[in-house]
Amino acid sequence: MIIGVPKEIKNNENRVAITPGGVVSFVKEGHKVLVEKGAGLGSGFLDEEYAQAGAELINGAAEVWNSAEMVMKVKEPLESEYGYFRAGLVLFTYLHLAPEPALATALKEKGVFAIGYETVTEGRTLPLLTPMSEVAGRMSVQLGAQFLQKNHGGQGILLAGVPGVSRGKVSIIGGGVVGTNAAKMAIGLGADVTIVDLSADRLRQLDDIFGAQINTLISNPYNIAKAVAEADVLVGAVLIPGAKAPKLVTEEMVKTMKAGSVIVDVAIDQGGIVETIDQVTTHDNPVFEKHGVLHYSVANMPGAVAKTSTIALTNVTVPYALQIAGKGALKAVQENEGLLNGVNIANGKITCKAVADALGEEYYTVAQAMSQEFTLI
Ligand SMILES: NC(=O)C1=CN([C@@H]2O[C@H](COP(=O)(O)OP(=O)(O)OC[C@H]3O[C@@H](n4cnc5c(N)ncnc54)[C@H](O)[C@@H]3O)[C@@H](O)[C@H]2O)C=CC1
Numbered sequence: 001m002i003i004g005v006p007k008e009i010k011n012n013e014n015r016v017a018i019t020p021g022g023v024v025s026f027v028k029e030g031h032k033v034l035v036e037k038g039a040g041l042g043s044g045f046l047d048e049e050y051a052q053a054g055a056e057l058i059n060g061a062a063e064v065w066n067s068a069e070m071v072m073k074v075k076e077p078l079e080s081e082y083g084y085f086r087a088g089l090v091l092f093t094y095l096h097l098a099p100e101p102a103l104a105t106a107l108k109e110k111g112v113f114a115i116g117y118e119t120v121t122e123g124r125t126l127p128l129l130t131p132m133s134e135v136a137g138r139m140s141v142q143l144g145a146q147f148l149q150k151n152h153g154g155q156g157i158l159l160a161g162v163p164g165v166s167r168g169k170v171s172i173i174g175g176g177v178v179g180t181n182a183a184k185m186a187i188g189l190g191a192d193v194t195i196v197d198l199s200a201d202r203l204r205q206l207d208d209i210f211g212a213q214i215n216t217l218i219s220n221p222y223n224i225a226k227a228v229a230e231a232d233v234l235v236g237a238v239l240i241p242g243a244k245a246p247k248l249v250t251e252e253m254v255k256t257m258k259a260g261s262v263i264v265d266v267a268i269d270q271g272g273i274v275e276t277i278d279q280v281t282t283h284d285n286p287v288f289e290k291h292g293v294l295h296y297s298v299a300n301m302p303g304a305v306a307k308t309s310t311i312a313l314t315n316v317t318v319p320y321a322l323q324i325a326g327k328g329a330l331k332a333v334q335e336n337e338g339l340l341n342g343v344n345i346a347n348g349k350i351t352c353k354a355v356a357d358a359l360g361e362e363y364y365t366v367a368q369a370m371s372q373e374f375t376l377i
């Protein structure tokens with residue numbers, strides 16, 4: 001198979017979908033890898049390293065997209081990339097379609113076979129989301145601590161406190177991968193940490209892991225309001241796989257927060273859980289203020305620590321991509337139920353139930369979608 005790796009174009013997106021080490025694995029199995037010149041630079045990988053690994057270096061994104069049978073990316077395609085879509089092209093990347101109807105429409109209309117990293121499953125886990133959730137969860141508290149500083153617009157408190165002065169409070173809504181990693185960092189900094197989750201079992205596990213270092217609360221509007229009002233840093237870490245994130249933190253709750261407190265809504269890639277966040281921000285301009293509270297809503301947080309993130313991401317994506325390249329996309333998903341769950345769009349139809357529900361569109365299984373005749377729009 002011919003695999004294309006274009007350079008990422010989202011603001012400050014320094015990750016790349018394949019490392020030179022990954023190229024070696026593809027080439028060893030007889031595949032051809034086209035890498036756009038400069039695609040790896042943000043992650044510290046030089047064009048020469050890709051060439052030595054056996055990749056073909058290509059000038060410009062157009063030839064990569066047009067020549068490849070499968071395009072591997074990190075972030076969802078931006079509007080300027082929609083023109084590259086074509087029937088039968090396999091796209092393997094983060095998609096986050098629930099809050100992106102225009103992208104879903106473009107993929108459907110052009111007949112792309114689109115597999116979203118974020119809905120691939122392995123048992124009850126999301127193996128291609130987990131490493132980036134680990135990164136973003138850890139970053140969230142680091143960022144919260146930074147924006148609490150007066151010189152960054154915050155209330156001017158140190159999360160750790162000092163002897164004789166209270167510690168800061170970190171409230172985390174959602175105790176999955178992001179939430180657990182945020183808690184590790186917040187505990188490490190010495191903050192007073194509360195985790196809110198809908199699952200009592202999950203709270204039990206967190207209690208077993210962290211013991212008296214955290215407070216746990218079951219998720220309901222009363223407890224969320226309490227955790228929000230107390231927070232110096234509030235982390236949004238809820239996920240319903242594939243679906244648009246529920247707005248659990250209302251504007252009224254945000255109004256109860258202290259001026260100069262910070263919200264880091266990591267769940268923004270699925271639309272975010274905070275009612276007062278009406279914009280996705282970028283690493284260039286990451287925060288805005290509402291009701292005196294700083295809101296951080298960057299949808300590609302790991303892109304800022306690309307050397308760590310690219311390796312963590314490609315460690316898990318490349319083995320799946322090798323299956324797709326080796327068997328062809330359809331056979332690969334037919335033989336791997338977890339990968340099948342990653343197929344969001346096939347043959348002009350939405351094949352992920354949560355995405356179809358979020359967009360108010362009809363859901364098809366992949367088998368149903370592939371059995372229909374595709375009409376190019
Ligand atoms: N902004 C960014 O750059 C990044 C964003 N993310 C996003 O972070 C979000 C969280 O991801 P993960 O932690 O990996 O998901 P996860 O599935 O590991 O955890 C989600 C947690 O939310 C809980 N939950 C569900 N409904 C809830 C409710 N009503 N109240 C409280 N808790 C509830 C679940 O029980 C689960 O424990 C996702 O949207 C993911 O895509 C991940 C990486 C980077």
Ligand SMILES: CC(=O)C(=O)O
Pocket residue numbers: 075094096129132133269299300301302303
């Ligand atoms: C999960 C995701 O969207 C990211 O890592 O950018």
